């Protein structure tokens with residue numbers, strides 16, 4: 001089976017930092033890591049919940065110091081994503097996580113954006129950049145950083161909301177989202193990953209988001225599931241992430257097939273692929289094996305990703321045609 005063409009809509013670029021690159025960048029920047037070798041680092045990749053992952057994710061970012069570091073990480077992701085079948089990607093970056101370490105906004109944004117600009121020529125892959133804000137830091141700080149991003153004309157298409165969800169509800173960030181909307185930006189937010197289903201409703205009703213990242217806790221509220229279907233609210237779902245962070249009991253009990261069956265716009269994404277055991281093709285592969293998904297169901301997931309993307313109408317038409325061609329090649333058209 002050839003790689004299914006798709007859009008990746010839920011991807012933290014810092015979550016693509018592979019252990020080997022962490023060691024390379026540490027050596028380049030003269031940083032002493034708290035791990036003796038790759039095996040010792042890899043042994044830490046056992047998570048009990050979101051916070052246990054975030055602790056390692058933020059610690060490992062310390063190796064990102066220069067524009068070249070951000071660029072090398074982004075280049076490595078694009079090459080791996082191209083091999084995975086990703087034809088359009090909307091990359092999230094966490095500017096506050098870098099500012100807090102003394103890394104300038106320009107360094108992280110320019111480092112990532114400069115490489116995203118090359119992906120069309122190198123891989124035929126279209127890209128966009130989303131600035132994600134840390135919900136466990138103050139709303140006022142987020143608003144200041146967004147103002148700085150706008151003042152420097154950062155090439156961002158939208159904003160997101162991530163980091164520790166429990167106890168940090170969407171309602172805390174209404175001013176940030178109003179500011180972003182006034183600037184013409186697209187709006188997404190993590191909601192219902194670990195947090196309760198009413199965080200999803202808050203993200204929709206108070207932040208007015210275009211998409212929900214994760215959203216799997218909607219399963220606790222059948223009326224919300226019906227609403228998500230009725231309004232065709234996209235949920236960017238990350239199966240391997242949910243398993244590794246124990247947001248679901250097992251892959252077998254993951255709600256994605258049920259949500260697909262019920263007609264919701266669910267897509268498949270990798271979240272932090274260097275930490276969760278795989279890129280988008282790996283996510284598709286385990287889903288296909290576990291749930292015996294047929295080519296038409298896989299194509300529907302890919303079509304959902306294109307529908308939910310912020311790509312232009314022309315680009316979307318190209319991507320739908322690629323998926324149709326894949327389905328034909330699979331003998332199912």
Ligand SMILES: Nc1ncnc2[nH]cnc12
Pocket residue numbers: 012015050057162163164190193241271272
């Ligand atoms: N899965 C996730 N949830 C919340 N914040 C994140 N930051 C990076 N990955 C994340």
Ligand SMILES: [Zn+2]
Pocket residue numbers: 010011012162190213271
């Ligand atoms: Zn995420």
